[in-house]
Amino acid sequence: RKEVExxxxxxxxxxxxxxxxxxxxxxxxxxxxFWYRQDCRKEPKLLMSVYSSGNEDxxxxxxxxxxxxxxxxxxxxxxxxxxxxxxxxxGGYNKLIFxxxxxxxxxx
Amino acid sequence: DTEVTQxxxxxxxxMTNKKSLKCEQHMGHxxxxxxxxxxxxxxxxxxxxxxxxxxxNESVPSRFSxxxxxxxxxxxxxxxxxxxxxxxxxxxSSPNLAxxxxxxxxxxxxxxxx
Numbered sequence: 001r002k003e004v005e006x007x008x009x010x011x012x013x014x015x016x017x018x019x020x021x022x023x024x025x026x027x028x029x030x031x032x033x034f035w036y037r038q039d040c041r042k043e044p045k046l047l048m049s050v051y052s053s054g055n056e057d058x059x060x061x062x063x064x065x066x067x068x069x070x071x072x073x074x075x076x077x078x079x080x081x082x083x084x085x086x087x088x089x090x091g092g093y094n095k096l097i098f099x100x101x102x103x104x105x106x107x108x
Numbered sequence: 109d110t111e112v113t114q115x116x117x118x119x120x121x122x123m124t125n126k127k128s129l130k131c132e133q134h135m136g137h138x139x140x141x142x143x144x145x146x147x148x149x150x151x152x153x154x155x156x157x158x159x160x161x162x163x164x165n166e167s168v169p170s171r172f173s174x175x176x177x178x179x180x181x182x183x184x185x186x187x188x189x190x191x192x193x194x195x196x197x198x199x200x201s202s203p204n205l206a207x208x209x210x211x212x213x214x215x216x217x218x219x220x221x222x
Contacts, residue, residue, distance in 0.1 A: 032209070034210065041196075041218075042215070042216075043198055043213040043214060043215050043216050044151065044198075044213050045213065046210050046211075046212070049210065087150060091209075094156065094158075094163065094164065094205050095141075095153055095156060095164060096153075096211060098150035098151055099150060100149070100150055101150055
């Protein structure tokens with residue numbers, strides 16, 4: 001079993017749609033959780049950290065369920081510029097574990 | 109300023125060449141990382157430096173040799189690489205290693221080994 005598993009995608013959605021990505025992790029001792037965004041041929045960039053209480057940043061909402069070892073990312077009112085690969089990332093003591101990423105393509 | 113810089117942006121080298129990749133950050137971060145990323149795959153951790161000391165080597169072949177001259181700089185020396193080593197090499201930094209914090213990535217060096 002992979003340490004961090006994500007929906008494989010790709011997700012093809014129209015502008016304005018709401019899309020949700022899911023992620024599960026295997027190590028219950030994991031300490032930190034993130035969503036990174038990576039555009040084609042660019043570096044990963046932090047989208048948001050994920051907390052047990054949930055957190056929201058504009059159109060983006062992230063949730064963490066420690067009991068189920070599950071992380072989610074919700075994107076509302078999708079924009080063309082949201083097209084990218086979204087990486088679920090889980091932090092252990094001294095390194096980050098990356099999921100394989102979920103590709104999102106938003107079309108007009 | 110959350111910027112990590114990397115040079116060169118692109119590098120083409122033969123299998124007998126020796127080259128170096130460079131990474132720099134001025135955020136006062138004490139942990140720095142090298143990752144390798146192949147197309148359509150997530151980044152794979154190669155090395156971690158904490159307070160200029162090598163903390164993690166993820167069983168990387170010896171043809172890759174990291175160096176941390178000071179707290180702001182991280183190098184990756186390349187020698188006798190193979191074509192399968194062609195990839196995007198990403199440098200990242202974070203405030204420290206003890207408590208895992210956000211890593212900030214540089215733009216990467218796209219390496220092609222012929």
